Amino acid sequence: MTYEIIKELTTTKKDKTPDHQLGFGKRFTDHMFSMDYEEGKGWHNAKITEYKPIELSPAATVLHYGQAVFEGLKAYATEAGEILLFRPDQNFKRLNRSNERLCIPAIDEEFALYALKELLQIDRDWVPTSEGTSLYIRPFIIATEPYLGVSPAKNYKFMIIMSPVGSYYAEGINPIKILVEQHYVRAVAGGTGEAKAGGNYASSLKGSELANAQGYAQTLWLDGKEHQYVEEVGSMNIFFKIAGKVITPALNGSILAGITRDSMINVLKSKNIPVEERKIAFLEIVEAANNGTLEEVFGTGTAAVISPVGYLKWSDGAIDVNNGQIGEVTQMLYDTLTGIQYGKLEDTFGWTIKL
Incomplete structure (x- = not known):
């Protein structure tokens, strides 16, 4: 299927935040x-417009x-002034796997990538150029049908928004502290994990809130059935060198198939x-x-890329990892x-696609 993208561009550009003041996910590009999607009609009405609020019924299924x-992916500025995308095809493939699990109609992956490239061309001057910065890209789909019955919606909206970002953690590439969650669970096999x-x-969020209140950057989740096997961290997959x-x-079935995770495994094997x-x-x-x-x-994850862990805490004890220093393999992977x-x-x- 072929689609036409209607472009309704803004005439009023926003001021950009200096690279050194960038946080994560708080500022958004111009477009x-x-x-x-409508049942019986399929995906349609593709547009690139000014970034602005959307209208949604209070009864919207979502x-x-x-x-x-x-999904979450990034665009990077090279020293030569080019823009690179990192494995975006895998993000749209995973988006469709998530769609299937939540009874959301599949998107055309090739068109989604084309639409992203078009959006990036329009807002390419939003890609920050300082070391460690990037343009975070958030594709998402929500159910918009105004209906209170418990069944898959008949209407959806697929959107892509973009945000210039700095480091995900205040610690940057420095080792973070993680609290092992021993009460709450994130997901179980057969669920939506x-x-x-x-x-x-x-x-x-509850586990993360409790961890943050005690000075920890993230929560390490254990399995939801036996509560003894390692699964993942709140925003990352987890690796141990033993x-x-x-x-x-x-x-x-309860762990997210991280694209950065897969990339790291491939790099490790190549070394x-x-x-x-x-x-x-x-x-x-x-x-x-x-x-x-x-x-x-x-x-490992798209947002943080790689985060060394220097300290693990649980109810019965704690572990200092590598004297709180970044390890040789971790540094190599980063x-x-x-x-x-x-x-x-x-x-x-x-893996990279040049804009």
């Missing part, structure tokens, strides 16, 4: 993309039953560093710390991935 999915659904993040081998929880995806009990991490074989811990994303290193994996 946004939107597209509507407000009552949470039919909403989203492997989908990038808004409700997953709403259910994680006795020279990097281990990450296997995708089990001949042993990497294993499997079920891992938190007690195994404690034992590794006690016998001196726990060497590094780090989280340098490699950001080097590819910003065009400083050759992309031997074929």
